[in-house]
Amino acid sequence: MDTQCVSIKHPQGDEPMAKKSQQAEERAFQTLFELIRTREIRPGERIYETDLTERFGMSRTPLRTALGRLVAEGVLFKTPGRKGYVLPVLSGNDMRDVFYARAALEGMAGFLLAEKCPEHAIENLTDIIRRQRELFDTGIRKGEYASLNGLFHFTLVELAGNGYITRAFSPVYWRSIMYTLLYATFYTGVEDVETPHHPRRPSREQHQEIVEAVKSRDGEHTRKIIEIHVLENCEYWKGDRSTEGAAAPAEPVERR
Known part of the structure; x- marks a missing residue:
């Protein structure tokens, strides 16, 4: 068996799919962060994945990953059992x-x-x-x-x-x-x-x-x-x- 690393190519280009996926996730993350910086997402506001997808034309998978990253970093909160994400109120x-x-x-x-x-x-x-x-x-x-x-x-x-x-x-x-x-x-x-x-x-x-x-x-x-x-x-x-x-x-x- 050939043991060398094989990159999975996107059908429409030469760039590996993994790299394109990472770039899409990073774009989604930066877009969300810019929405916070410009106060389009305000502290205390509950936002929803479906709404963000429709408003900004983001793909669901990279958007979900970016939201999860913001939760992991403590920027957004997600309450168990409730839909949506909240930018915490500041004090x-x-x-x-x-x-x-x-x-x-x-x-x-x-x-x-x-x-x-x-x-x-x-x-x-x-x-x-x-x-x-x-x-x-x-x-x-x-x-x-x-x-x-x-x-x-x-x-x-x-x-x-x-x-x-x-x-x-x-x-x-x-x-x-x-x-x-x-x-x-x-x-x-x-x-x-x-x-x-x-x-x-x-x-x-x-x-x-x-x-x-x-x-x-x-x-x-x-x-x-x-x-x-x-x-x-x-x-x-x-x-x-x-x-x-x-x-x-x-x-x-x-x-x-």
Whole structure:
């Protein structure tokens, strides 16, 4: 028997079916995430697979996989025995809890990475920052910038090489990013008049500071730099009542 790996080809092309399936699932995932970012799916709202299929022309299988991935990451909730998915209501207390958890995990990852400081880690992180700067120079695309921002943080955690931190980090990050996408003025384009403006350095500059800390091989310094970077989000939105009242009603909104 021939033991070499055989790729299953799509009848209408040369690309393996598995790769096309993965691409369809990724497109569905990115589409759903963009709907959340633009508030077409609102916190507290119940959404249905059939509705999404009809509204956006998505195929059922990749859509179902993408929804399952968002549930696994803690972005969406699915109640046993009930149809549909819910984007959880956000709150100030939840925001503080999730950002403190993220700061602890990511800070320790930075500590471990700085202790090792492999050359390829510096190169990978620096390349992501370069792409962030290029995106600003050529015209900011917020969805793409959000993806690069996430890539930087996930890469840093994975390069630390601690599987327990990596597995714990993913759902915490995705939960925290909901607050960033839905309430940070960079993404919403709306300044909350009830919230004092807090000047912030661009994230790409803060990311460069993190890389410099890693290069110094000072684990404790790196941990502190990362914690400050992550927790700055809580300080930035402290007292912002939009996370308490504007998110959604207590009962999920039905959308079919």
